[in-house]
Structure formats: structure tokens, C-alpha cells
Amino acid sequence: MDKQSNIYFVATPIGNMMDITLRALDVLSKSDIIYCEDTRNSSNLLKFHNIDKKLISYHKFNESERVKEILDNLKNGKVVSVISDAGMPIINDPGFVILKEVVKNGFSFEIIPGACALINAICGSLFDAGSFCYMGFVPRTDVERKKYFEKFQKMNVTGIFYESPNRLLKTLKFLKDYFGNINVCVCRELTKLFEEYKRGKITDVISYYEEKKVKGEIVLVLDKIEEKSEEIDLNKEILELKKQGYSNKKIVIYLKEKFNISKNKAYELVLNYNEKEKEDV
Numbered sequence: 001m002d003k004q005s006n007i008y009f010v011a012t013p014i015g016n017m018m019d020i021t022l023r024a025l026d027v028l029s030k031s032d033i034i035y036c037e038d039t040r041n042s043s044n045l046l047k048f049h050n051i052d053k054k055l056i057s058y059h060k061f062n063e064s065e066r067v068k069e070i071l072d073n074l075k076n077g078k079v080v081s082v083i084s085d086a087g088m089p090i091i092n093d094p095g096f097v098i099l100k101e102v103v104k105n106g107f108s109f110e111i112i113p114g115a116c117a118l119i120n121a122i123c124g125s126l127f128d129a130g131s132f133c134y135m136g137f138v139p140r141t142d143v144e145r146k147k148y149f150e151k152f153q154k155m156n157v158t159g160i161f162y163e164s165p166n167r168l169l170k171t172l173k174f175l176k177d178y179f180g181n182i183n184v185c186v187c188r189e190l191t192k193l194f195e196e197y198k199r200g201k202i203t204d205v206i207s208y209y210e211e212k213k214v215k216g217e218i219v220l221v222l223d224k225i226e227e228k229s230e231e232i233d234l235n236k237e238i239l240e241l242k243k244q245g246y247s248n249k250k251i252v253i254y255l256k257e258k259f260n261i262s263k264n265k266a267y268e269l270v271l272n273y274n275e276k277e278k279e280d281v
């Protein structure tokens, strides 16, 4: 350990046991106590790397309770490490409550870098990795999803989301209905034996996963959705159709077929166009 810190938040592998840095192993070897989510899971990792240390479990349900114990340990001069089941603690894993309290109580901390699923996913997706947003787990209800993905769309950058295999298809279908045939990449089982990056148009990716059971851990990456330029093109199209005397209903059907977007989306575009036209008069 190069600097004198009291507590270390250490990244651990997301699949491949070898994905842990030399510094992380050094920190863990020199810790008096290691707080982890699941002691069985973490003892396998430590055994693999020949580290024999006291493990104490913490999770989101006892994190606040453990804070007091950790602060006492730090006051008594113990070296403490915090790890999660996989990847970087704090990133959709417990650790944040501990970190905030540690800082509030005047102890110094270090983050020991390493594996984090979202980083592998953005790199392997082949989408723009220069500016992206990470939004954690996709919410479960349609109302929440709508708000959540609208927020993403407004950012106009690549989006990274954690998703469970059981809900992947439902989410992909929701996205197709909402945004049309966008580009996606499903990153599955990263760093593991059956690692897979499935990139392409969302309709093709849906067909692919409809044919085989979705298994394993998943990060979903969406290419940025350029609402503005696409809507400008569609507005031009609506204008042309209106000039030719098409009804709103016929325009909705035409847009749906030609641009492979949902009926709701086409309807929304026509309504927006009509509103804008009224304002311009």
C-alpha cells in the first residue's frame, strides 16, 4: 500500500478470477478485515489468490448498521477493505453509505480500480465511447421506463444499462415500440466463457434472443438516439404528405410502415407536427 489510508474500496473480477490488479491483491493481503456482500463468494476469490483474511458480510440491508462497526475499527487503527460480489463496489452495489460516513468522520479512503461491467460493455459495443451515460438498472414498469428512456434520449449520447436476462426481451420490445429500429448491443457474460456481444438493429437482436433462451449477466448498450435530425426528416415527410392531401390517419400508417416505427410514435409525430403548424400560423 503506497499511501496511508484507512479504508479501501477494492474492485474485484466480474467473471474471470484473474481480473484483479496486483495493487488490489496487495491491499487485500494487508487488510485486517474485509467487508464483502457474500462471504462464500468472496472467500472463493481470496482462496484463488492465496489470501486468508477475516471476511464480514455487509449488504444493502445491514450497511448502515455495519457503518458503526467499521468506524470503530478505523478508530482502532485497523486497515479495512470493502469489496462487492463483482466489479466496483458502489456502482450498483453497496458501499456508498459506508464511503459517505467514512468521509464525514474524517477518515481518508482510496478507490482501488479494476473490473466494472459497464466499462467492458461500452468498449465492446463499438458505439461512441467518447461520451456516454450510465443509468444503472432499467426500471420495471412501463411508466417508469418511459420517463427513464426519455431522459436518456434527451442526452443524445450512448446509453449503458444493466438488465436482468428475464427482462431483456421485454425491454428490447419496449424500446423498439418507443424509438423504432434503433442500434443496440447486448453484452452478455463479459469476461466469462460464453462472453457475447450481440450488436445490430433492435429488430434483429430481438429475433436472435427469441430463438434462444437469454441466460447470464447482461449490459445493454444503446446507440445515441438523434431525435432532432430524425424528426426533422420525418416532419419534411409529413409536410409532403399533407400537401398531397393525405389524412392524419393515412400519414400515421405511412410513417409506421416506411420508417419501421410504432403506431404510437407515428401518431405522436403527426400530433406534434400539427401543433407546431398551429403555432407557426
Ligand code: SAM
Pocket (backbone or CB within 6 Å): 014, 015, 084, 086, 087, 088, 089, 090, 091, 092, 093, 115, 116, 117, 118, 161, 162, 163, 164, 187, 188, 189, 190, 191, 192, 217, 218, 219
Ligand atoms: N458493481 C458491478 C460493476 O462494477 O459492474 C455491478 C453490480 S450489479 C449488482 C450486477 C449487474 O452488473 C448485473 O445484473 C449485470 O447487469 C452487470 N454485470 C455484472 N457482471 C457482468 C458480466 N460479467 N457480464 C455482463 N454484465 C455484468
